[in-house]
Amino acid sequence: xxxxxxxxxxxxxxxxxxxxxxxxxxxxxxVTVFLGASGSGxxxxxxxxxxxxxxxxxxxxxxxQIWFDAERSVHVTPDRRNLGxxxxxxxxxxxxxxxxxxxxxxxxLTRPEVARRVGELIEAFRIxxxxxxxxxxxxxxQQQRVALARAVFRKPRLLLLDEPLSALDRATGDEMRDExxxxxxxxxxxxxVVSHDRADALALADQTVLLDEGRIIQRGxxxxxxxxxxxxxxxxxxxxxxxxxxxxxxVDNGLARVTVxxxxxxxxxxxxxxxxxxxCVRAEDVTIALHDASDVSAVNRWHAVVxxxxxDGPFVRVSLDCGFRLAAVVTRDAxxxxxxxxxxxxWAIVKATSIRALPRR
Amino acid sequence: xxxxxxxxxxxxxxxxxxxxxxxxxxxxxWLATTTRxxxxxxxxxxxxxxxxxxxxxxxxxxxxxxxxxxLGQLYTLAFGGTIPFSFAGILLASVLYNLPFAVxxxxxxxxxxxxxxxxxxxxxxxxxxxxxxxxxxxxxxxxVLTGLVLAFAHTVGEFGVVLMVGGNxxxxxxxxxxxxxxDVQALDYAGANQAxxxxxxxxxxxxAVTYSxxxxxxxx
Numbered sequence: 154x155x156x157x158x159x160x161x162x163x164x165x166x167x168x169x170x171x172x173x174x175x176x177x178x179x180x181x182x183x184v185t186v187f188l189g190a191s192g193s194g195x196x197x198x199x200x201x202x203x204x205x206x207x208x209x210x211x212x213x214x215x216x217x218q219i220w221f222d223a224e225r226s227v228h229v230t231p232d233r234r235n236l237g238x239x240x241x242x243x244x245x246x247x248x249x250x251x252x253x254x255x256x257x258x259x260x261x262l263t264r265p266e267v268a269r270r271v272g273e274l275i276e277a278f279r280i281x282x283x284x285x286x287x288x289x290x291x292x293x294x295q296q297q298r299v300a301l302a303r304a305v306f307r308k309p310r311l312l313l314l315d316e317p318l319s320a321l322d323r324a325t326g327d328e329m330r331d332e333x334x335x336x337x338x339x340x341x342x343x344x345x346v347v348s349h350d351r352a353d354a355l356a357l358a359d360q361t362v363l364l365d366e367g368r369i370i371q372r373g374x375x376x377x378x379x380x381x382x383x384x385x386x387x388x389x390x391x392x393x394x395x396x397x398x399x400x401x402x403x404v405d406n407g408l409a410r411v412t413v414x415x416x417x418x419x420x421x422x423x424x425x426x427x428x429x430x431x432x433c434v435r436a437e438d439v440t441i442a443l444h445d446a447s448d449v450s451a452v453n454r455w456h457a458v459v460x461x462x463x464x465d466g467p468f469v470r471v472s473l474d475c476g477f478r479l480a481a482v483v484t485r486d487a488x489x490x491x492x493x494x495x496x497x498x499x500w501a502i503v504k505a506t507s508i509r510a511l512p513r514r
Numbered sequence: 515x516x517x518x519x520x521x522x523x524x525x526x527x528x529x530x531x532x533x534x535x536x537x538x539x540x541x542x543x544w545l546a547t548t549t550r551x552x553x554x555x556x557x558x559x560x561x562x563x564x565x566x567x568x569x570x571x572x573x574x575x576x577x578x579x580x581x582x583x584x585l586g587q588l589y590t591l592a593f594g595g596t597i598p599f600s601f602a603g604i605l606l607a608s609v610l611y612n613l614p615f616a617v618x619x620x621x622x623x624x625x626x627x628x629x630x631x632x633x634x635x636x637x638x639x640x641x642x643x644x645x646x647x648x649x650x651x652x653x654x655x656x657x658v659l660t661g662l663v664l665a666f667a668h669t670v671g672e673f674g675v676v677l678m679v680g681g682n683x684x685x686x687x688x689x690x691x692x693x694x695x696x697d698v699q700a701l702d703y704a705g706a707n708q709a710x711x712x713x714x715x716x717x718x719x720x721x722a723v724t725y726s727x728x729x730x731x732x733x734x
Contacts, residue, residue, distance in 0.1 A: 205633050231636040244634035248652050257648075258638040307639055 162210035189364030237304035424512035542620030572678025623657020
């Protein structure tokens with residue numbers, strides 16, 4: 154078993170740094186997302202892994218290779234670690250064509266070998282027809298595919314992705330996230346993704362690592378981390394709203410029925426039957442009613458039991474049990490009008506259009 | 515026209531430019547990328563010929579390379595002959611004196627190259643020299659060319675250092691600038707005028723080329 158063994162301390166001259174320690178088997182193509190707010194040090198972790206920063210303390214070992222060891226003054230430079238790095242803004246070489254960008258890591262290969270590999274990647278990453286273009290002439294999505302093709306040219310042992318979707322607008326980002334997930338799976342190499350967007354973890358990650366103020370505050374399967382954040386900081390990162398993980402039972406007219414905790418959630422999901430999906434429900438999108446109202450347009454109406462209530466300024470935060478836990482927030486006036494208290498039965502109503510669904514692969 | 519002086523001047527300028535490319539490019543890259551605390555000292559050492567009178571540089575150069583000095587003896591041992599009043603002497607001195615004219619444009623060009631591109635190249639398996647040759651220089655070539663052109667042109671027009679270090683030996687160290695000085699001393703105003711006009715036109719053309727290059731730096 155090959156192990157990535159990291160124990161590093163890195164501090165900038167001013168400001169905070171990181172203190173991180175973890176071990177991961179890297180034989181299997183597993184996707185790990187480092188989730189953290191901006192300034193949490195997540196990019197620094199990635200830069201230390203890549204060898205772009207030199208930590209002050211600790212070690213980084215990859216199998217029997219020592220990439221970094223502070224005590225022994227070992228620091229293997231990035232070019233000798235054989236990693237595939239995808240930079241936040243892709244960092245394509247503006248003076249080289251798409252083809253020459255992809256083949257940048259080709260030194261040491263013969264001409265026919267290079268041509269064959271470039272051909273393979275251009276096909277796999279669907280950048281046919283763009284070979285002779287310069288990066289400035291590509292869309293954001295195309296740039297990302299070119300950058301990824303370039304990063305995996307040398308068949309790296311690890312893939313490192315720094316905020317891979319943040320350079321794209323929301324709609325393109327959602328589309329590319331799906332595609333990125335598929336590509337990473339196809340490549341079959343372990344990947345570390347750094348992100349501030351929990352959508353990336355929900356859609357891409359087998360393992361999620363939560364990072365706060367330069368420290369790992371929780372690490373586990375994505376399901377476990379999102380189901381049970383271990384601390385307030387972790388809860389803030391995974392979001393206080395409801396995240397439901399379920400399996401798509403059926404799809405008709407583009408609307409899926411997703412089974413979650415014995416309940417059925419209806420939502421538009423860009424995935425087929427049998428796939429898993431993460432459903433994000435914002436607390437402010439939940440309507441609480443005393444009776445089931447079949448005369449409203451909302452298709453998701455669940456019988457619920459009020460578990461707890463907590464005032465929050467002009468609002469009241471309510472926790473409902475619908476077979477799964479559902480967070481709701483309503484105005485104080487509305488809450489007084491309903492006269493509900495913990496233990497009472499009620500109905501939770503959520504429009505299918507206000508649920509964000511992320512396919513999980 | 516003193517064609518011997520013209521040939522000698524061009525040879526001096528060409529060799530100076532080549533040496534500055536070899537020494538100056540890595541030095542400039544180091545200056546542009548290092549975060550070492552003593553960088554300003556190196557920066558200052560490179561730039562000091564801009565402020566010093568050529569006579570000061572020439573004086574210290576003579577003092578430190580004379581036949582009795584360590585450097586002078588080392589040179590004699592390795593190549594025979596002496597540094598002062600030889601072509602090798604004026605070549606070395608003009609490399610030192612022209613360092614800022616080459617290194618400063620190089621360094622500002624390199625500093626303008628996006629660091630992420632350099633990091634991307636390193637992560638793609640390129641060594642530091644390879645990254646320099648395939649990413650940094652292609653993205654800052656107008657600055658590199660500017661530095662080389664300025665160094666060449668400034669060497670062609672150099673007077674003080676060459677006179678101090680080389681004396682004024684026809685065919686050995688007498689450059690065109692010195693020939694003009696001799697012409698004027700000999701009251702040969704026609705000869706001086708001819709050579710001066712050539713130098714003037716040369717300088718204006720070089721500056722025009724340089725400025726047009728600098729405009730190219732921006733859109734690239």
